[in-house]
Amino acid sequence: MSSLFRKPWFPVTFGGMCFVAVGVIVEVLLRLGILNRYILPFPSEVLAAMVRVIEEEDILGRMAVSGMEMVVSGFAVVLVGVPLGTLLYRVRVLRLAVEDWIAALAAAPIVLAFPLFLVIFGRGMGTVIALAFCFGLAPVVLKTTEGLVGTRQVLINVGKSLNMTSPQMFWEILFPSALPSIFTGIRLSWTFCLIAVIGVEFLVNIGGLGQLINDLAERYDMPATYAAITFVILVSVLFFILLERLEKWLQPAR
Amino acid sequence: MSGEKQAALVVENVSKRFGDAEESVLACDRVSFEVKPGEFVAVIGPSGCGKSTLFNIIGGLLGDYEGAVRVGDVRIDGPHPSIGMVFQEESTFPWRNVIDNVAFPLELRGVDKLQREEKARHFIDLVGLDGFEKRYPSQLSGGMKQRVSIARTLISQPEILLMDEPFASLDEQTRLLLGDKITQIQQQLKQTTLLITHNLTEAVQLADRIVVMTYRPGCIKRIVNIDLPRPRTSDVVGSDAFGHYVAEIWNDLREEASRGMQDSEAIARADRRRV
Amino acid sequence: MAPTGEMILKASAADMRRGRAFREARIVLAIRLAFICLFFGLWESLSRSGLIFQDVVPSLLNIGQSIIKLLVSAEFWKNLQVTAFETLTALALGALTGVAAGILLGANRFIGDAFEPYVYYLSPTPRIILFPIMIMWFGIGLASKIALGALSAFFSIALSTAAGMRQIDKVLIRVGKSFRATPWQMATKIYLPAMRLPVFNGIRLGFGTSLITVLLAETKLSNQGLGYMVMSIYNRFDMAGLYGLLVIVFAIAGLGNMLIGKLARE
Numbered sequence: 001m002s003s004l005f006r007k008p009w010f011p012v013t014f015g016g017m018c019f020v021a022v023g024v025i026v027e028v029l030l031r032l033g034i035l036n037r038y039i040l041p042f043p044s045e046v047l048a049a050m051v052r053v054i055e056e057e058d059i060l061g062r063m064a065v066s067g068m069e070m071v072v073s074g075f076a077v078v079l080v081g082v083p084l085g086t087l088l089y090r091v092r093v094l095r096l097a098v099e100d101w102i103a104a105l106a107a108a109p110i111v112l113a114f115p116l117f118l119v120i121f122g123r124g125m126g127t128v129i130a131l132a133f134c135f136g137l138a139p140v141v142l143k144t145t146e147g148l149v150g151t152r153q154v155l156i157n158v159g160k161s162l163n164m165t166s167p168q169m170f171w172e173i174l175f176p177s178a179l180p181s182i183f184t185g186i187r188l189s190w191t192f193c194l195i196a197v198i199g200v201e202f203l204v205n206i207g208g209l210g211q212l213i214n215d216l217a218e219r220y221d222m223p224a225t226y227a228a229i230t231f232v233i234l235v236s237v238l239f240f241i242l243l244e245r246l247e248k249w250l251q252p253a254r
Numbered sequence: 255m256s257g258e259k260q261a262a263l264v265v266e267n268v269s270k271r272f273g274d275a276e277e278s279v280l281a282c283d284r285v286s287f288e289v290k291p292g293e294f295v296a297v298i299g300p301s302g303c304g305k306s307t308l309f310n311i312i313g314g315l316l317g318d319y320e321g322a323v324r325v326g327d328v329r330i331d332g333p334h335p336s337i338g339m340v341f342q343e344e345s346t347f348p349w350r351n352v353i354d355n356v357a358f359p360l361e362l363r364g365v366d367k368l369q370r371e372e373k374a375r376h377f378i379d380l381v382g383l384d385g386f387e388k389r390y391p392s393q394l395s396g397g398m399k400q401r402v403s404i405a406r407t408l409i410s411q412p413e414i415l416l417m418d419e420p421f422a423s424l425d426e427q428t429r430l431l432l433g434d435k436i437t438q439i440q441q442q443l444k445q446t447t448l449l450i451t452h453n454l455t456e457a458v459q460l461a462d463r464i465v466v467m468t469y470r471p472g473c474i475k476r477i478v479n480i481d482l483p484r485p486r487t488s489d490v491v492g493s494d495a496f497g498h499y500v501a502e503i504w505n506d507l508r509e510e511a512s513r514g515m516q517d518s519e520a521i522a523r524a525d526r527r528r529v
Numbered sequence: 530m531a532p533t534g535e536m537i538l539k540a541s542a543a544d545m546r547r548g549r550a551f552r553e554a555r556i557v558l559a560i561r562l563a564f565i566c567l568f569f570g571l572w573e574s575l576s577r578s579g580l581i582f583q584d585v586v587p588s589l590l591n592i593g594q595s596i597i598k599l600l601v602s603a604e605f606w607k608n609l610q611v612t613a614f615e616t617l618t619a620l621a622l623g624a625l626t627g628v629a630a631g632i633l634l635g636a637n638r639f640i641g642d643a644f645e646p647y648v649y650y651l652s653p654t655p656r657i658i659l660f661p662i663m664i665m666w667f668g669i670g671l672a673s674k675i676a677l678g679a680l681s682a683f684f685s686i687a688l689s690t691a692a693g694m695r696q697i698d699k700v701l702i703r704v705g706k707s708f709r710a711t712p713w714q715m716a717t718k719i720y721l722p723a724m725r726l727p728v729f730n731g732i733r734l735g736f737g738t739s740l741i742t743v744l745l746a747e748t749k750l751s752n753q754g755l756g757y758m759v760m761s762i763y764n765r766f767d768m769a770g771l772y773g774l775l776v777i778v779f780a781i782a783g784l785g786n787m788l789i790g791k792l793a794r795e
Contacts, residue, residue, distance in 0.1 A: 011642030018643070039665045093553060097560040107786050108779050109741035112748070112756070115763035116771060120585050154343040161313055161339040162359055162410075163332075172362075176349040191653045198655040203749055210658065217661035225661050236654045251349070 041223040046230065049223035053231065057212055057224075063235070066197055066208030069125055073132035073193045078186055081137055085144025085185075089174075095145060106138035114200055128200050128207055136193035143185025147178030183247045190243060194236055209235070260326075261288035262446045263312070263337075263414050267321035270307050280471035281307040284321065287465050287477060289414065289448050294440055296449045296461035298503065300511040302518075304472030305450045306342075309418040312448070313339045325414065338412030342419040346391040346402045352378060353387040355402050359410040377405040380439055397421075397428045401435070408443070415440075415447045421456065430488040433459050437486055454507070455491060458482075458499045466503060469510040469517070476506055587769040595773035604758070605774075609781075611754040612743060615671055619678025619739045624732055627683045631690020631731070645691060652684035656738070657745050664750065674746045674754070681742040682735030689734070693727025694720070729793030736785055744778070 023043040029035040030042055041049075053059065088095040114131055121127040151174050159173045201210025209232050216225040270282045281304035289295045299305050310316040312323050314333035323330040325337065333339075346355050353374050354361075360370035378384055381401040391399050400420055407415065421429040437460060440447055451457050457464050464478045480499055482490055490496050569589060576586045599605045634641045634648070660677055667673040697720065705719045747756025755778055762770045 011639055012646055015643035015647055019647070093556045093560060096553065096557045097564070104783055107737050107782070109737070109744060109782050111741060112744050112759060112778060113775055114748075115759060116585075116775065118763075119766075119768070152343070152345075154341045154345045155347065157313075157315055157339070157341060158345050160315055161333045161337075162362060163335065164362060168362065172358075173347070176347065179349065195653065195655045199657045199745065202655075202658050202660075203745060210655075213658050213661065217664075222665070229658055229662065232658055233651070233654050237650045240650055240653060 041226055045223040046226045049221075049227040050231065053212075053216075053224050053227045057216075057228070059212075059231070062208040062212055064208070065125070066201065066210070069128045069132060069197045069201075069207065070190075070193055073129045073136060073197065074190050076129075076133050077136045077140055077189045077193060080133075081140030081185070081189065082144050082182060085141045085182075086148065088141070088145045089148035095149075099142070099145065102138050102141055106142065110135045111196055111199055111203075114203060118204060123204065123206055125207060127204070128197055131200050132193040132196040135196040136189040139188035139192060140182070140185035143181050143188065144178065147181025147185075148174055150181065151177040180251055183250060187243045187247050191240065194239060198232060198236070260291075262291045262293075262325070263289040263448065264322070264324040265308075265312065266324065268308070268311060268323060269320040270304070270311060270316065271320075282311070282319075283471035283473040285467075285472065285474055286321075287474065289446055291413075291446050292444045294447045294449070294460055294462045295465065296451055296457035296463070297465045297467060298451055298454065298457045298507070299467030299472060300469050300507060300514040301452060302514050303467040303469050303510065305452070305467065306418060308472070309339075309416065309450045313337060313416055335410070336413035338407035338410055338415050340400075340404055340407050340415070340417040340420045342422050344391075344396065344399050344403075344423070346399050346406070348391050351388050351390050352383060352394070352402055355391070356405045356409055358406055373409060374405075377409045380408070380442075381405045382435060397424050397432055400424065400432070404436075404439075408439070408445075413446060415445050416450075417447065418450045419452065420449075421453070422451075429453070429456060430459070430491065434488050436460060441485055454500050454503060458496060458503070459486070459488060459491060464503060466506050467510075469513045475510070478503060585768060587772065591769035592772045592776070595767075595769040596776060599770070599773055599777060605777075608753055608755050608758045611671070612740075612747065612756065615674045615743045615754065616678055616736070616740045619675045619743060620682050620732070620736055622675070622679035623682025623735050623739060624686055626679070627686025627731065627735065628690050628728060630683070630687040631728075632694060634687065634691035635694025641691065641695075645688075648684060648687055652688060656681045656742050657749075660746050660749060663746075669750055674743050674751070677746050678739035678743040682732075682739040685734040685738060686728070686731040689727045689731030690724065693724040693731075696727065697723045726793060729789065733786060733789040733793065736789055737782065740782055740785065 027043045030037050030040060117127045117131050121130050155173050155177060159169045198210040201207045202214050205211050205214050213228045216228050265285055265287050268282055268285045272279045272281055285308060297305060311319050314330050317331045325334055353371060356377055357370040357374035360373060378387060381404055383398060383401055421432055433456060449460060458480060461480055464480060466475045468475045482495055572586060573589050576588045634645050663673040663677045667676050701719055701723060705715050710718060744756040747754035748760045751757040759774055762774060
């Protein structure tokens with residue numbers, strides 16, 4: 001028994017089992033009539049609805065829509081953010097002038113501006129992508145600059161002592177040194193993008209996975225709503241895990 | 255030793271002042287010495303004597319100074335290809351494995367992969383890291399990382415090897431053993447070497463001559479010839495002659511070091527008052 | 530190593546840098562002013578010319594007027610009160626549960642290993658999609674927004690509390706034990722002071738997320754609060770008013786963020 005406790009997978013599995021146990025207890029309490037079945041569906045029904053939602057609600061198509069929005073906004077964020085972060089590093093006074101503004105932008109409730117985006121970009125993918133872009137831009141800019149600024153002076157001195165040219169210095173020393181930080185920035189930015197995409201879809205009832213939840217909730221299909229929410233949460237969690245794996249995999253033996 | 259040969263490196267009346275007209279610090283004050291081909295010279299002094307400034311000037315990282323540092327007929331005012339620098343801080347590239355780290359200078363020069371890897375292997379052997387070619391710096395100890403840096407500098411086959419306290423972050427025993435390695439490499443390559451250090455035993459263990467510097471403004475207090483037999487190993491630290499040299503140089507250094515200590519304590523007090 | 534000559538050199542170098550920093554600060558200020566002027570200039574000319582985004586870019590004058598109009602209207606203050614009440618209650622609930630959960634996760638290795646991965650990976654999921662569930666549980670009034678806000682704040686506070694607990698320098702704990710401090714003394718004299726910063730940082734992040742979640746929930750289904758107000762202005766197609774209200778809300782969010790940050794540093 002004690003050896004079981006020491007297995008690295010045991011605690012996580014135990015944690016997962018606890019969630020399952022909560023589900024079972026809720027099921028029992030509902031069946032006993034202790035919990036109100038009009039606000040809480042049977043977990044077994046939610047599980048069954050999961051199959052129904054996947055089969056009948058065109059989950060794949062919806063995922064494609066949300067995924068498309070993610071890909072466009074995600075790549076736009078990187079294509080704009082990394083060069084912008086590099087520019088801020090190169091021009092020190094510019095960084096001192098606007099870094100605080102960008103940090104403030106990162107903390108600002110930008111998603112609330114969605115009505116504005118609706119007016120400008122119309123009720124469609126354009127709004128979702130534009131908002132996800134604005135919401136996700138700041139972290140990658142800040143982290144790119146941070147990584148470049150954080151390059152250790154001694155590595156720059158090594159470059160100088162080898163008489164490296166300015167492009168060599170950037171591509172051989174500054175950029176690789178900043179890369180871990182840039183990856184972290186991209187991961188954060190893409191997380192922001194995902195939140196914005198799903199959130200806006202849900203709020204304005206357009207597009208993919210977010211809309212599905214809205215639809216089901218408006219139909220008062222309780223088990224299906226729970227199932228769809230669970231599904232979207234699972235998808236996002238998988239997405240985060242994938243991003244983290246990718247980040248680690250891209251930088252061997254650091 | 256053929257004393258007639260032209261010196262490999264000449265340091266002539268080098269002074270460096272930091273700051274502006276209102277407030278300035280004289281870091282180096284008319285420092286002059288030479289390093290002959292194949293010779294191992296150590297510069298020793300208390301912290302704050304301008305050793306690092308001198309290192310940066312000779313390495314060409316600090317262009318604006320008075321006097322002259324010459325290699326051949328060239329006055330140094332930027333990094334010179336015949337000077338190879340080894341830094342005090344850990345300076346391997348964490349994103350490159352050992353062989354790519356060591357081959358880096360050749361890569362810059364456009365040497366093709368096969369050739370540069372062969373040469374890198376040679377220098378990795380030389381510093382005793384064979385078998386670690388594919389490891390990344392994060393998988394190596396501090397002493398090993400410093401040896402990677404040394405191999406990376408040696409691969410360009412610089413006329414002069416310039417080192418700034420390369421073993422400062424290592425423990426005493428590793429330091430002694432790495433000293434052996436350095437001595438061995440230096441003899442093998444007949445490598446002209448200038449070592450900047452604050453460690454007395456390290457300087458006496460390795461050097462042919464020791465330049466002793468004063469506390470600020472850093473100027474030369476004395477130059478001591480170390481007539482310990484070559485080839486030399488770390489066993490030498492047990493000999494009477496070694497102890498003698500250490501005692502002699504400490505005698506010079508103690509006064510400077512204690513001046514430095516008083517100074518920094520005064521500053522700490524002033525700082526506290528300011529707060 | 531004792532403070533040495535290097536320090537002196539650095540100290541004097543810092544003195545020297547002061548002159549440069551002063552010049553630099555002026556350039557930075559100039560750049561900022563230039564950006565602001567450029568932005569306002571472009572905006573106003575775009576608005577006057579009416580070339581593109583004709584109805585979308587109201588004149589700055591109109592936006593300024595709408596801000597003033599909002600700030601003197603009773604409606605704005607009433608809605609602000611609602612949103613502030615919801616957000617602060619949510620933050621208090623989230624902080625209470627979050628700090629407690631964080632301490633549990635940080636103090637016990639097994640509990641941490643078992644549950645922290647779940648908290649960690651759930652924390653960045655979009656929270657607004659839980660709103661339908663909150664409505665079923667707590668109705669369409671304030672309670673559902675508060676619950677959603679609390680849930681949003683919980684994650685970042687729990688995670689940073691747990692991390693803060695683990696980051697405490699182990700030697701400080703050994704020092705405390707060597708002086709035979711009681712558990713209560715350990716908690717109040719060592720753990721809490723050492724964890725202050727990460728906990729406050731978590732609360733600062735939690736404030737941001739709970740505020741935005743509350744606002745978004747109000748836009749979705751509500752008849753009061755600033756989020757509701759945004760939607761009703763949008764439905765009237767009052768662009769100047771929409772910009773004005775958004776500027777005010779962003780300012781409030783920034784101010785709250787700064788305030789908590791300042792509180793943490795004191």
